[in-house]
Amino acid sequence: MAATSISSATNKLTDRSRPLPLHTTAAGSSAARLSFANSSISIQKLAISAASRNPAPRGSAVSALKTARESEQASKPRNSDSAEKSPKPTVLVSEKLGEAGLDLLRSYGDVECLYDLSPEDLCARIGEFDALIVRSGTKVTRQVFEAAKGKLKVVGRAGVGIDNVDLQAATEFGCLVVNAPTANTIAAAEHGIALLAGMARNVAQADASMKAVILFTGQWQRTKYVGVSLVGKTLAIMGFGKVGSEVARRAKGLGMHVIAHDPYAPADRARALGVELVSFDQAISTADFVSLHMPLTPTTNKIFNDATFAKMKKGVRIINVARGGVIDEDALVRALDEGIVAQAALDVFTKEPPSKDSKLVQHENVTVTPHLGASTKEAQEGVAVEIAEAVVGALRGELSATAVNAPMVPPEVMSELAPYVTLAEKLGRLAVQLAAGGSGIQSVKVVYGSSRDSDSLDTRLIRAMIVKGIIEPISDAHINLVNADFIAKQKGLRISEEKVAVDSSPDSPIDSIQVQISNVGSKFESALLENGNISIEGRVKDGMPHLTRVGAFSVDVSLEGNLFLCCQVDQPGMIGTVGNILGESNVNVSFMSVSRTVKRVKAIMAIGVDEAPDKETLKKIGEVPAIEEFVFLDL
Ligand SMILES: NC(=O)C1=CN([C@@H]2O[C@H](COP(=O)(O)OP(=O)(O)OC[C@H]3O[C@@H](n4cnc5c(N)ncnc54)[C@H](O)[C@@H]3O)[C@@H](O)[C@H]2O)C=CC1
Numbered sequence: 001m002a003a004t005s006i007s008s009a010t011n012k013l014t015d016r017s018r019p020l021p022l023h024t025t026a027a028g029s030s031a032a033r034l035s036f037a038n039s040s041i042s043i044q045k046l047a048i049s050a051a052s053r054n055p056a057p058r059g060s061a062v063s064a065l066k067t068a069r070e071s072e073q074a075s076k077p078r079n080s081d082s083a084e085k086s087p088k089p090t091v092l093v094s095e096k097l098g099e100a101g102l103d104l105l106r107s108y109g110d111v112e113c114l115y116d117l118s119p120e121d122l123c124a125r126i127g128e129f130d131a132l133i134v135r136s137g138t139k140v141t142r143q144v145f146e147a148a149k150g151k152l153k154v155v156g157r158a159g160v161g162i163d164n165v166d167l168q169a170a171t172e173f174g175c176l177v178v179n180a181p182t183a184n185t186i187a188a189a190e191h192g193i194a195l196l197a198g199m200a201r202n203v204a205q206a207d208a209s210m211k212a213v214i215l216f217t218g219q220w221q222r223t224k225y226v227g228v229s230l231v232g233k234t235l236a237i238m239g240f241g242k243v244g245s246e247v248a249r250r251a252k253g254l255g256m257h258v259i260a261h262d263p264y265a266p267a268d269r270a271r272a273l274g275v276e277l278v279s280f281d282q283a284i285s286t287a288d289f290v291s292l293h294m295p296l297t298p299t300t301n302k303i304f305n306d307a308t309f310a311k312m313k314k315g316v317r318i319i320n321v322a323r324g325g326v327i328d329e330d331a332l333v334r335a336l337d338e339g340i341v342a343q344a345a346l347d348v349f350t351k352e353p354p355s356k357d358s359k360l361v362q363h364e365n366v367t368v369t370p371h372l373g374a375s376t377k378e379a380q381e382g383v384a385v386e387i388a389e390a391v392v393g394a395l396r397g398e399l400s401a402t403a404v405n406a407p408m409v410p411p412e413v414m415s416e417l418a419p420y421v422t423l424a425e426k427l428g429r430l431a432v433q434l435a436a437g438g439s440g441i442q443s444v445k446v447v448y449g450s451s452r453d454s455d456s457l458d459t460r461l462i463r464a465m466i467v468k469g470i471i472e473p474i475s476d477a478h479i480n481l482v483n484a485d486f487i488a489k490q491k492g493l494r495i496s497e498e499k500v501a502v503d504s505s506p507d508s509p510i511d512s513i514q515v516q517i518s519n520v521g522s523k524f525e526s527a528l529l530e531n532g533n534i535s536i537e538g539r540v541k542d543g544m545p546h547l548t549r550v551g552a553f554s555v556d557v558s559l560e561g562n563l564f565l566c567c568q569v570d571q572p573g574m575i576g577t578v579g580n581i582l583g584e585s586n587v588n589v590s591f592m593s594v595s596r597t598v599k600r601v602k603a604i605m606a607i608g609v610d611e612a613p614d615k616e617t618l619k620k621i622g623e624v625p626a627i628e629e630f631v632f633l634d635l
């Protein structure tokens with residue numbers, strides 16, 4: 001058997017006492033259950049936590065999987081009270097959004113448009129909403145997530161840049177962040193080209209001066225605004241992504257020589273456009289025009305500063321339609337004053353709007369626009385629909401393709417893994433209940449038996465659910481795919497994964513899942529392997545999760561209801577004895593499996609029960625002389 005290590009998440013955080021500020025879920029809400037998996041947990045819960053107490057969209061353009069809610073509604077009587085009273089999800093739109101997007105949102109939830117909210121007002125109102133849709137003007141800070149008190153499930157950024165959203169805080173609070181990355185690309189590129197050409201020919205300055213001069217003196221100044229030509233000049237595109245590539249394409253059409261710097265851009269895309277990828281220094285030192293198209297990140301923050309301006313060709317011209325923060329604005333003013341930078345055309349600023357006395361905005365060699373890159377009618381309609389679809393999809397429990405802070409799990413992987421999702425959570429729950437109290441769980445190993453190779457086995461979903469199963473019973477955390485790894489880290493839980501090659505049908509992604517907890521004692525010592533790890537293993541059989549191994553014992557019991565594990569002397573009459581005690585207390589046995597390692601020495605019984613036995617019943621079982629140990633587990 002070949003074992004392959006898949007991945008691991010490690011951390012050393014040990015503060016177990018601090019409650020995590022996570023939102024509450026409607027765990028157990030029937031509305032949040034997936035029908036296709038016979039599953040008692042939901043992808044909704046998993047992706048965004050109980051976000052789906054909502055009716056199905058009416059006539060919406062959202063392309064989506066049929067939701068659990070829809071299936072459930074369909075199977076309910078028409079006049080079902082609970083269905084009628086289900087509140088619609090609430091959506092706050094805090095900046096101007098195209099009508100088509102608003103219509104789509106309104107077809108699904110209750111939408112409130114509250115433009116120009118102050119940060120305080122946003123915090124005061126946010127607790128009423130399941131979703132928030134913003135553009136670049138709303139700062140979605142940690143305070144906003146705190147004020148949401150767990151209600152907020154998704155933040156939709158109607159545009160590309162998500163630097164105004166505190167992603168770390170969103171992740172910690174289990175809130176999904178989605179953006180609309182494609183609909184404004186052309187608009188931003190066209191604005192970049194407009195600024196490039198307008199700056200080169202002093203269009204804005206000439207326009208302003210002509211209006212002012214004609215009004216007051218009637219003069220006609222033609223010599224002051226002599227420009228520079230673009231043809232044959234070198235343009236450096238800094239950030240060769242969607243917008244950068246489109247600017248490059250257009251600049252080529254203007255006869256410019258285009259080079260680009262982007263550490264992550266594929267060379268073939270550049271080659272296809274006739275663009276040479278060069279180093280940062282080569283780009284800035286050889287270009288006549290430098291156009292910025294990278295995101296604002298800690299790495300790119302003020303990446304254009306005194307030192308970088310000093311490396312530029314004297315008389316360089318700069319265009320920025322990306323983010324103001326990539327430029328040290330004071331350094332740019334100095335470079336303009338010294339003539340290193342001849343001109344700058346800026347759509348974006350470190351602080352928006354910039355202060356009234358901004359030297360940069362006032363500079364005579366600077367052309368400015370108030371963050372208009374995405375502001376075309378076409379782009380705004382497109383962005384609005386793109387973000388509305390993503391937000392509605394997220395509220396319906398789908399993992400959006402534009403999720404910014406969650407792993408993207410394609411729908412086909414989701415549906416294939418759905419039965420294992422249930423199994424994974426139950427194994428996590430069982431494993432943690434087998435751990436002896438008092439000692440913190442720090443190390444969990446998950447072993448997947450699979451005939452697939454590691455690359456085609458996407459285990460993020462499964463891992464998240466194991467984490468959920470382990471952590472939720474012992475804390476107040478509510479775990480979903482967004483925050484599972486983060487919370488595991490917070491709790492000091494190291495999860496390592498291993499794949500063991502087995503000869504099973506390639507149609508099923510996973511044959512078995514084994515969860516091992518190391519370095520803790522067990523309440524049920526028979527669950528320990530020789531290496532001292534608590535170990536349980538499960539499989540999906542006929543779509544249902546089964547427990548198939550406890551420690552070294554093979555069992556086979558469907559994971560439904562609750563579970564007894566008994567270890568007893570392997571002798572006749574044990575099944576009857578325990579069965580009688582349960583029967584006398586009206587506890588119905590649903591499944592039973594007996595396993596032993598050595599005949600007449602030791603055996604274990606795994607007994608599924610529909611009802612939780614009372615204390616007296618448990619006491620009676622404990623008093624059976626041949627029973628060495630037993631544990632009652634809540635599934
Ligand atoms: N002014 C406006 O209204 C608009 C501004 N934008 C901004 O334009 C920028 C680009 O947007 P897209 O092209 O859609 O994003 P994108 O993600 O497609 O492209 C960004 C590119 O920057 C590259 N990059 C990252 N770090 C870099 C670094 N240190 N040096 C060089 N390149 C680096 C990435 O590899 C990526 O290829 C973003 O900042 C976005 O917020 C986008 C749309 C409208």
Ligand SMILES: O=C(O)C(=O)COP(=O)(O)O
Pocket residue numbers: 135136137158159160161162184371372373374375
């Ligand atoms: O999409 C982006 O990154 C933008 O900068 C556009 O911003 P806006 O939505 O126009 O505030």
